[in-house]
Amino acid sequence: MDKIRIDSLSKTYASKVGRVRALENINLTIGHNEFVTLVGPSGCGKSTLLKVIGALIKPSRGRIIFDEAPLLKPTADVGIVFQEPVLLLWRTVLDNVLLPAEILRLDKAKAKKRAMALLKLVGLEGFETRHPDELSGGMQQRVALCRALIHDPSVLLMDEPFAALDPMTREELGFELLRIWDVEKKTVVFVTHSIPEAILLADRVVAMSPRPGAIARILDIDLARPRTLDMQFTDKFKSYSDEIRAVIHRRAGGSAP
């Protein structure tokens, strides 16, 4: 059974400068516990697609089928991580993680226990009573990840979550995410504009091209798990990367630059 089905989806924004066709006829099926990455150049509609999947915005045409039913409003079965951690500065690490649990009125003791376990899982044990401004960017993003997982959603949507971090922290967090995904068994949709990151994390890479945003290619990533950094130097990895690079810059009806 599919977890998410994106069915003939288009999105046009009405802005002051006119209409922007952000997505054009997107069709994609995402399986239970699958790790899918969306990759493409800036402006190709990645964030728009993620927001439609999370029901944060409505599509202009088409629909999202979530657990076999049309998705009409945001569901607690989804957790979201954005590029910026957007933590509340006056709250401790633990209280930031607990925020969705409060909003959803979950059992306090149980939520606290899960928050502590998640913080431990991301290496933040002992930082529960600290405040966000005492943490590095990587640590803040780990807190945001725990917050997205606190209510145990089965889907995790991530919009360039590591893009603002330095390259080493970024790699480290990528592997950490894979470890968490292995423990927690989530369906992950992960947006990035980094081709290596997209390949290294994914079961499938969805390569998007711009103007209007469309799926240019879907690649099955046939690399063993657990993934390692060395895999980037294999011929297979390089051929995936070449193929993605060739299609994402192609315009509708045109050829690669």
Ligand SMILES: Nc1ncnc2c1ncn2[C@@H]1O[C@H](COP(=O)(O)OP(=O)(O)O)[C@@H](O)[C@H]1O
């Ligand atoms: N709220 C909005 N109003 C008008 N245009 C928008 C809005 N959000 C995004 N866009 C436009 O839609 C296109 C896709 O944007 P976006 O989904 O943010 O792309 P990406 O995340 O791949 O960089 C871009 O041309 C962008 O300028």
Ligand SMILES: [Mg+2]
């Ligand atoms: Mg974006």
